[in-house]
Amino acid sequence: MVKKNQTLGEFIIENQQAFPYSSGELSRLIRSLRLAAKVVNHEVNKAGLVDILGLHGDTNIQGEDQQKLDVYANETFIQTLINREIVCGIASEENDDFITISGKNNDNKNKYVVLMDPLDGSSNIDVNVSVGTIFSIYRRVTPIGTPVTKEDFLQPGNQQVAAGYIIYGTSTMLVYTTGCGVNGFTLNPALGSWYLSHPDMKFPENGSIYSMNEGNYVHFPEGVKKYIKYCQEEKEDRPYTSRYIGSMVSDIHRNMIKGGIFIYPKSSKANNGKLRLLYECNPMAFIVEQAGGKATDGFNRIMDIQPKELHERAPFFCGSKNMVNKAEEFMRKYS
Ligand code: AHG
Ligand code: MN
Ligand code: MN
DSSP states (O other), X not given: OOOOSOBHHHHHHHHHHTSXXXXXXXXXXXXXXXXHHHHHHXXXXXXXXXXXXXXXXXXXXXXXXXXXXXXXXXHHHHHHHHHTTOOSEEEETTSSSOEEOOOTTSOOOOOEEEEEEEEETGGGGGGTOOEEEEEEEEEOSSOTTSOOOHHHHOOOGGGEEEEEEEEESSSEEEEEESSSOEEEEEEETTTTXXXXXXXXXXOOSSOSEEEOOGGGGGGSOHHHHHHHHHHHSOXXXXXXXXXXXXXXXXXXXXXXXXXXXXXXXXXXSOTTOSXXXXXXXXXXXXXXXXXXXXXXXXSSBGGGOOOOSTTOBOOEEEESHHHHHHHHHHHHHTO
């Protein structure tokens, strides 16, 4: 029978049953991320009211200091994961070092670590433009029950167990993969429930949108400059449309639905670009590949890069397979 209005909770249960030996730990972890996302969503939606309600820079009704939203999002996700004792470690774009989570008896029997960008595109908050959260989940490589080490976090993206993003947009969506395709859920704010609205998302193989910060044009590598000119050429299927929100989650989400390419290349100012390999590129690459798209650094697969540092950056070319292939052609030719 065709199921209608399936919730994320139902979806998780159904899919867990497909793996008879799974312990349910990953499902519980996704559920806690779902909860934190709702809390952050509530706060993001209030952002425009902060001045009107006189909360900013002061203490709020609970007597807590009003925080910047990215700090708030960071603390919310971390605290939710700590409260539910569901992971053994967390690394966040907002924290210098990773966090070790110990269990009740100072041990921790959990096997997963989470890496995240709690608020992506945070400069868009002030102007009422979509922002997001990105998360990435790995199985630890050091023995269960011992404190996590850097090694547990510095794994290549191809070791990800799950990854997802939340987009706080005109509606709020949670999109994630556990390696069996990509599914998108939309939050019904009145009920606080997420409904499967975008089952089995597919990245169109071709597209007509290119997304990059062309303000950096003079600093771009020659291959990217030439590719931009290619996008702008007057041909049967071109020029392409330029769309850049400046919030990667939103830019890639749109391109995944409509077909397009997102590029944040290296530049003469930043040798590895801006985006962080562990918190931004790898999780988005996993989702994009699972939807049939492609993600590289202009030459090599993003998820095969061996990370050396927690906050390492990487050039990022991601989107419709044929468009990424074309951009790579230019990179190879003009490197
Ligand atoms: P964050 O808000 O987590 O620091 O990330 C912002 C990122 C990404 O979302 C976006 O694509 C990019 O920065 C925009 O950078 P530019 O302003 O340089 O275009
Ligand atoms: Mn970001
Ligand atoms: Mn961020």
